[in-house]
Amino acid sequence: MKKIKLAVLATLVLPVMAFTVYNSNCVNLPGTSYVYKNIPFPVTVVGNLGAMDNMPTTDSTTDPGATLGRVLFYDVSLSANKTISCGSCHQQKFSFSDTARFSTGYNGTKGTRNAMALMHARFFKDASFFWDERAATLEAQVLMPIQNPIEMGLTLDTLVARVAAKSIYPPLFNAAFGTTTITSDEISRALAQFVRSMNTFGSRWWQGVNSTPGPAAYTTFATFTAQENFGKSLFMDTARGNCQSCHTKNVFVSGAARSNGLDSIYTDLGVGGADGQRNKIGTFKVPSLMNIALTAPYMHDGRYQTLAQVVNFYSDSIHNTANLSPFLKTAAGLARRPHYSDSEKHALLAFLNTLTDTLITTDPRWSNPFCVLSAGREAGTANATNELIPVLSYAIYPNPSRTNDAINFRVIAGQNFEGNIRVYSVSGKLVYQTIHGFEIGNNLVGLPVTNLDPGIYILQLEKDGGILATGRIVKQ
Numbered sequence: 001m002k003k004i005k006l007a008v009l010a011t012l013v014l015p016v017m018a019f020t021v022y023n024s025n026c027v028n029l030p031g032t033s034y035v036y037k038n039i040p041f042p043v044t045v046v047g048n049l050g051a052m053d054n055m056p057t058t059d060s061t062t063d064p065g066a067t068l069g070r071v072l073f074y075d076v077s078l079s080a081n082k083t084i085s086c087g088s089c090h091q092q093k094f095s096f097s098d099t100a101r102f103s104t105g106y107n108g109t110k111g112t113r114n115a116m117a118l119m120h121a122r123f124f125k126d127a128s129f130f131w132d133e134r135a136a137t138l139e140a141q142v143l144m145p146i147q148n149p150i151e152m153g154l155t156l157d158t159l160v161a162r163v164a165a166k167s168i169y170p171p172l173f174n175a176a177f178g179t180t181t182i183t184s185d186e187i188s189r190a191l192a193q194f195v196r197s198m199n200t201f202g203s204r205w206w207q208g209v210n211s212t213p214g215p216a217a218y219t220t221f222a223t224f225t226a227q228e229n230f231g232k233s234l235f236m237d238t239a240r241g242n243c244q245s246c247h248t249k250n251v252f253v254s255g256a257a258r259s260n261g262l263d264s265i266y267t268d269l270g271v272g273g274a275d276g277q278r279n280k281i282g283t284f285k286v287p288s289l290m291n292i293a294l295t296a297p298y299m300h301d302g303r304y305q306t307l308a309q310v311v312n313f314y315s316d317s318i319h320n321t322a323n324l325s326p327f328l329k330t331a332a333g334l335a336r337r338p339h340y341s342d343s344e345k346h347a348l349l350a351f352l353n354t355l356t357d358t359l360i361t362t363d364p365r366w367s368n369p370f371c372v373l374s375a376g377r378e379a380g381t382a383n384a385t386n387e388l389i390p391v392l393s394y395a396i397y398p399n400p401s402r403t404n405d406a407i408n409f410r411v412i413a414g415q416n417f418e419g420n421i422r423v424y425s426v427s428g429k430l431v432y433q434t435i436h437g438f439e440i441g442n443n444l445v446g447l448p449v450t451n452l453d454p455g456i457y458i459l460q461l462e463k464d465g466g467i468l469a470t471g472r473i474v475k476q
């Protein structure tokens with residue numbers, strides 16, 4: 001009796017996980033291509049473009065090039081076990097960043113840096129990408145996560161073979177580059193074109209800039225509240241905020257890496273760790289602040305969960321490291337600690353919130369183009385046999401099970417297929433995986449997950465990056 005009650009409790013208390021299954025061999029693209037090349041820029045951006053733009057003169061963005069890049073960006077075939085794409089860590093709804101402090105790679109392992117938001121990547125002149133600026137161009141950068149052993153884990157040869165094997169690609173390469181011979185160079189150019197196209201200008205900040213004559217930094221915006229205008233003046237005020245000395249040019253980017261004094265001793269050496277220069281230790285790329293309210297957590301290691309924590313840091317906690325930027329020092333050369341009042345802090349936060357632009361987060365131009373097989377909801381637990389779209393139902397038993405029990409996973413499939421069976425802890429750690437071929441009819445697999453600690457685990461049956469079944473295992 002007691003055990004049954006526990007199982008019922010687990011079913012009631014745990015939230016339902018939503019999931020979408022994509023068909024990775026089918027894309028929905030518009031009949032007439034979306035526009036990526038001629039995205040209208042505000043006048044003040046056009047005026048600054050020369051100083052900011054990293055678009056190569058020899059290889060500018062085209063609509064078919066960025067369209068190909070969009071498909072590649074969301075294709076899970078670009079990861080070793082076909083489970084994640086660029087879009088898994090750079091999610092559109094968060095301005096192409098990740099809500100996790102450290103993103104999970106294809107095999108369940110995490111890195112040590114926070115995934116960067118990609119909006120306005122085009123506007124980093126002296127084009128240097130990553131927190132430590134180790135990638136000299138966007139074209140070089142986009143191939144690095146694919147080859148990174150904990151992110152996507154492919155070699156360039158496998159990448160090319162994978163892409164070449166899929167029937168969706170030859171027409172897209174032909175439209176983009178006039179050839180159906182696929183190379184890693186073209187893959188990198190297309191991905192870079194897509195990333196470089198991520199620019200929209202619909203935030204309240206841009207409404208203010210566009211509707212107010214005069215220099216944006218020093219003019220009161222009629223479209224802002226008094227608090228937002230106060231926050232803006234603090235941000236721009238060299239004596240008080242001085243934020244604009246690094247987060248510049250109306251899109252809040254910088255031409256050079258800086259130290260903002262996060263730590264007195266840096267464990268991650270930043271640019272100095274990548275290029276070996278002592279005067280770069282503890283300096284990091286200055287990220288754009290556009291859409292900053294959507295891209296938590298913050299800083300290279302995602303240490304701050306909220307913007308309020310970031311503002312508190314700039315108010316009270318800057319450290320005087322050897323390479324601290326002069327922009328954050330007092331006249332006496334000490335770390336600046338302006339100790340903002342509560343109303344100053346609230347005003348800075350109100351201003352940072354005016355930088356939110358939800359056009360980029362909802363526009364289909366930058367969305368996942370793969371065909372949706374099914375959008376389902378997670379099945380229940382405890383011996384349940386569940387209807388699953390498109391072809392499957394399954395049962396997991398015994399469930400709940402005791403620590404030393406093996407667990408059976410029975411699938412009723414409408415077709416033969418091969419799938420990855422993966423078991424994760426509730427915190428997302430991969431604890432077991434196997435590949436199994438399923439045949440039509442009943443198909444029973446024993447999972448040797450006998451040594452798991454008591455707790456709740458998630459079982460997923462995955463194929464081509466889609467999740468065909470998700471269930472819970474309760475170990476008592």
Ligand code: HEC
Pocket residue numbers: 073078084085086087088089090103104105106111113114115116117118121128129130131132141142143145146150151152191195285
């Ligand atoms: C497993 C998660 C993960 C995946 C998958 C991933 N990224 Fe990233 N991305 C990151 C992290 C983390 C960083 C920061 C890493 C660092 O600075 O060392 C980053 C940084 C970047 C940057 C640098 C942005 C800047 O302003 O400097 C770009 C561009 C980028 N990724 C594009 C891509 C593309 C394109 C893909 C797919 C080919 C991809 N990423 C796949 C996690 C991921």
Ligand code: HEC
Pocket residue numbers: 235241242243244245246247257258259260262283284285286287288289292295297298299300301307310311314325327328348
């Ligand atoms: C000396 C240059 C400099 C100044 C001045 C500066 N910042 Fe930054 N800012 C940086 C750097 C560099 C980073 C990234 C640091 C890291 O991750 O190690 C950063 C990160 C941030 C982030 C987090 C971005 C993200 O995507 O994680 C926010 C928010 C921010 N700054 C806001 C401000 C505000 C508000 C001010 C003014 C009070 C300000 N900054 C002043 C250089 C500066």
